[in-house]
Amino acid sequence: MRYRLFGNTGISVSEVGVGCGPLGGPGKTGLEPALRRAFDLGVNLFDTADMYAGGASEDTLGRVFADVPRDKIVWATKFGTVREAGGGYHKDVSVGHMKQMFEQSLRRLRTDHVDIYQLHNPPMTCLDDDALWRELDRMLDAGKIRCYGLSIDLAKSATAFLDRTRGRGLQMVFNPLNQEPRAILGELATRGVGMLVKVPMAGGALTDRFSPDWPPVGDERRQRWGEKNFAERLRLVNALRPILCGNGRMLAQGALAWLLTISPHVIPIPGISSLARIEETVGAAGMRLSDAEMKAIDELEGGGLKDLRFGW
Numbered sequence: 142m143r144y145r146l147f148g149n150t151g152i153s154v155s156e157v158g159v160g161c162g163p164l165g166g167p168g169k170t171g172l173e174p175a176l177r178r179a180f181d182l183g184v185n186l187f188d189t190a191d192m193y194a195g196g197a198s199e200d201t202l203g204r205v206f207a208d209v210p211r212d213k214i215v216w217a218t219k220f221g222t223v224r225e226a227g228g229g230y231h232k233d234v235s236v237g238h239m240k241q242m243f244e245q246s247l248r249r250l251r252t253d254h255v256d257i258y259q260l261h262n263p264p265m266t267c268l269d270d271d272a273l274w275r276e277l278d279r280m281l282d283a284g285k286i287r288c289y290g291l292s293i294d295l296a297k298s299a300t301a302f303l304d305r306t307r308g309r310g311l312q313m314v315f316n317p318l319n320q321e322p323r324a325i326l327g328e329l330a331t332r333g334v335g336m337l338v339k340v341p342m343a344g345g346a347l348t349d350r351f352s353p354d355w356p357p358v359g360d361e362r363r364q365r366w367g368e369k370n371f372a373e374r375l376r377l378v379n380a381l382r383p384i385l386c387g388n389g390r391m392l393a394q395g396a397l398a399w400l401l402t403i404s405p406h407v408i409p410i411p412g413i414s415s416l417a418r419i420e421e422t423v424g425a426a427g428m429r430l431s432d433a434e435m436k437a438i439d440e441l442e443g444g445g446l447k448d449l450r451f452g453w
């Protein structure tokens with residue numbers, strides 16, 4: 142495994158982490174061996190959130206790694222999205238809510254501090270909430286968190302956050318089908334910022350399973366994308382495949398290698414999957430695309446991929 146420094150925070154993370162989105166929820170149970178295998182392969186970074194699977198994601202992680210020395214694990218978790226009983230959700234990044242949720246995250250992760258504490262796609266009006274930033278700074282100074290960050294979709298929101306706060310972590314969607322973060326790659330280096338990359342395989346579109354029949358009709362993702370976007374993803378992935386799969390790479394590995402090549406400050410967190418699939422994605426660590434391959438991707442579609450913003 143190769144490691145990268147997470148911005149100027151001093152936190153050393155494996156260059157491929159594991160995203161633990163719905164871990165512990167429906168269809169995502171029994172993944173303890175996959176998590177342990179990732180750790181055995183050198184992964185130390187696990188991304189979760191207080192609301193993933195109603196807390197089961199954090200709880201599973203805390204349980205699976207309870208025997209591991211604390212300094213061998215980097216916990217990245219999030220607060221600020223509140224799932225409602227009826228299935229919807231709302232945002233709450235007030236200081237009171239954060240303090241309450243932070244204590245719950247500590248308990249579930251079985252720890253006394255969080256390494257990367259992230260606001261979970263908040264409304265950007267939160268930037269004006271001085272009390273929130275004062276409290277996060279206080280937690281930083283007290284060692285309760287080692288870094289705080291923002292999960293967001295737009296580069297301009299990321300820049301506003303970096304201008305206004307001491308937060309030095311970002312989490313953004315970034316893959317060949319969504320190149321929004323390219324606008325701020327230079328800022329990562331100059332400002333000492335680390336970026337966790339959510340949805341690095343375009344939600345499964347940049348994997349070998351992607352086909353006209355997968356994800357199946359009715360899958361939540363396919364509904365979110367819509368059929369027109371689904372068809373366009375298929376077309377673009379077919380164009381990308383020969384380049385990403387060069388040098389014996391699996392498609393998912395090619396997508397992750399594209400990220401690892403484009404900047405030393407980004408760290409993909411592919412979603413937790415089966416044991417075999419996690420070995421494949423973690424296996425992307427150390428892989429890089431050649432200059433010619435990076436150029437070929439930039440030149441696909443007349444250079445049009447740089448303008449793509451295919452969402453989660």
Ligand SMILES: NC(=O)c1ccc[n+]([C@@H]2O[C@H](COP(=O)([O-])OP(=O)(O)OC[C@H]3O[C@@H](n4cnc5c(N)ncnc54)[C@H](OP(=O)(O)O)[C@@H]3O)[C@@H](O)[C@H]2O)c1
Pocket residue numbers: 159160161162163188189261262292312338339340341342343344345346348349350393410411412413414415417418419421422453
């Ligand atoms: N901050 C936010 O709002 C936010 C939003 C979304 C995601 N995230 C973070 O980003 C992480 C990753 O995002 P994501 O899971 O949505 O997208 P992703 O990592 O781009 O793709 C996950 C999909 O790829 C499949 N997959 C994984 N490895 C594979 C392999 N080697 N071969 C074939 N298929 C493979 C998964 O399989 P399965 O069918 O087994 O699941 C799943 O369907 C999340 O876990 C979470 O930590 C954060």
